[in-house]
Structures are given as structure tokens and as C-alpha cells.
Amino acid sequence: MQTNEEQKSQKKFSRSALAGWAVAFVAVAVLMTQSDWFADQPTKVEASAKAEPTASPMAAVMLAAPGRVEGLSEVIEVGAGADGVLESVRVREGQQVAAGEVLAVVACGDVEAERQAALAATESARQVRQRLLRGSRDEERRIATNGVASAEAVLKQAQTHYQRQSSLYETGDISRAMWEQARRDVEVAEATLRAAKDRVALANAQALPEELARAEADIRAADSRAQAMAARVGKCAVRAPQAGRVLRIHLLPGETVSTVMPRPVISLADVSGLRVRAEVDERDLGRLRVGQTVAVTADAFADKQFNGRVVSFGALMGRKHVRTGDPAEKSDRDVLEVLVDLDERDERLVVGLRTTVRFLAQ
Secondary structure, three states: OOOOOHHHHHHHOOOOHHHHHHHHHHHHHHHHHHHHHHHHHHHHHHEEEEEEEEOOOOOOHOOOOHHHEEEEOOOOOOOOOOOOEEEEEEEOOOOOEEOOOEEEEOOOOHHHHHHHHHHHHHHHHHHHHHHHHHHHOEEEEEEHHHHHHHHHHHHHHHHHHHHHHHHHHHHHHOOHHHHHHHHHHHHHHHHHHHHHHHHHHHHOOOHHHHHHHHHHHHHHHHHHHHHHHHHHOOOOEEEEEEEOEEEEEEOOOOOEEEEOOOOOOEEEOOOOOOEEEEEEEHHHHOOOOOOEEEEEEEEEEEEEEEEEEEEEOOOOOOEEEOOOOOOOOOOOOOEEEEEEEEOOOOOOOOOEEEEEEEEEEO
């Protein structure tokens, strides 16, 4: 059995334990109350902040869309029209070039040699035609004329001999054979004279229509071959299709170019003015119009805003090409390209820079 002192000590221990649990309960209640108060503070602050009027410049933003900076023309990948080895590159990156200016040259020595041969064949065909139009040489005409005079002299001599032989034959002084021989000499002389006159006519005659037609056909064929070779030589020069700035040189002298597996030699664009090509979701097209004011920002220049206006809409829906990097971004949506002209040209804006285009409400 427990003594009275032991019972008293147990009662004291029970009262002290109850007092400790009461103090702990009160402390927990106080902490819970304070945590609820602190939890309510952000809500109250946020609510008060929302209640206050703001002067944010983006307050009138209707919608935002991703875009890229480009020049007045899209980037043109200029390639070579001939197979071979790149002989030289005549421009540098950042250089302004004019339309038709030679940017690079492909080595085409064999093609140039064939072009020269085609030009020589064309000239030969032209000279043949000119020879036909001119006719015989002057020496040939003089020879033919002299032949007529000689034939006439022979004929006159033969006729005189025939008359003498005829008189002797009538008196019976010569035989019939001798008389017939004199007559044949006259006939031969007459034939020789006619042939000489024909040679004169031939020397003075114009070319036949068939000969001229053939000569002209030969000229056309040779000229066509020369033009074809000139076109091939022209493809050896890489020319600028339009005025603009050289953005990048992709190939260097000594590298191979091919039309079967083409590679761009130079990237070119007209950057005399800058614009932004934005991609707007099809659901937001009804909220936009030509002339609408926009604000363009770029992550690279967070403190700068570029102003502009909508100038045109695309004519064909397509898939998204500008990626913002957001993992939650959907790439299978149909978008329409919207062109925005910037009010000012800033050298810091480079072609291809990703931007955010905010369309402002009026």
C-alpha cells in the first residue's frame, strides 16, 4: 500500500502535467492565429494594389503574338546556276550591293572555250552568206569575159576557113571530107562561144534562193549555239537578284557548288527599312485591322519599345514558325502572318531577331 506522502506526490505531479498541457495548447492556438493573419496579408495587399489605379503602358494591349524582325524583303538565299568550283567571292558580309551586281564567280573555263568556238562558227556562217551575196570574184568575171573574146576570135577564123574551103569544094579542088571538117570547126567554135557567154552569165549571176536560205539557216543554228553557251557562261556569275545587304557568306573560294544538291552561296535582304512578321492565331484575326498601332519588344532590349503599324495581312494560313521557347506552347495551331512596319530603324534590330508584338487598342 502507498503511504500518504506518496499519494500527495502523485497528485502534485498530475496537477503540474495538466498545467503544462494547458500552456502548450494556448501556445499552439496563438501560433495558428498568427499564421492565419500572415496568410491573409498578401491577399489584402494584392487586393489593395488591384484597387489602386495603374498607369502601365501595356494597359491597352488587345493581344500579343510572337514575331521576327526582317527587312523590306525576306532573306534571299542566292545560289549558283552552274556546277563547278567557286573561284572567288567579291563581296563581304554587311556590304550593300546593287541589283545585278556580281557577288561570286564559279570557275567555268571549259564553258568559256565552247562559247568562243560557237561564236567563231557563227561568224563563219555569216561570211558564207556574204560570199553568196557578193557573187564571183572580179578576177573570175574578167576571165569569163576574156574567154568570150577568145571564142569569138576562134569562131571568126573558123568561119573564114569554112568559106574558103566551100569555094574550093565547089570547084572540085578539095575533097568533101576536107569541106566537112571545116564545117565542123565552125560548129565547134560556135559552141565554144556559147559556153564562154554562159560562164560570163554565171559569174555575174546572183545567188540562188535555196543557197541563201541554207546559209541563213546555218547562221541561225550557229547563233543559237552561241547564245546557249553565253547563257551557260552567265550562270557562272552569281548575281544579286535585287538591291540589298549581304547578311552572310555561306561558301568560300575553293568549295564546290552543284545544281543537283544546291547550297546557298550568299544570304541577301533589303534592310533599308525594317518590319516585323508576326504570327497571329486564327481566333484573334477579327480583332486586328490594317493601320493598327503595335508595340514591339525584344528580350535582348528589355528597356526599349519599338512602335509600328500593321501594314498587311497574309493570304494563306499556315503553321507556326516562330518559337518562343515556352514548353507549353502549341505548334500545331493555324496562324496568319501579319506584317508590321516599324516607325524608326534601329541598328540594334537584326534580321531574324525574335520579338513580341503587342497589338494596342485604339
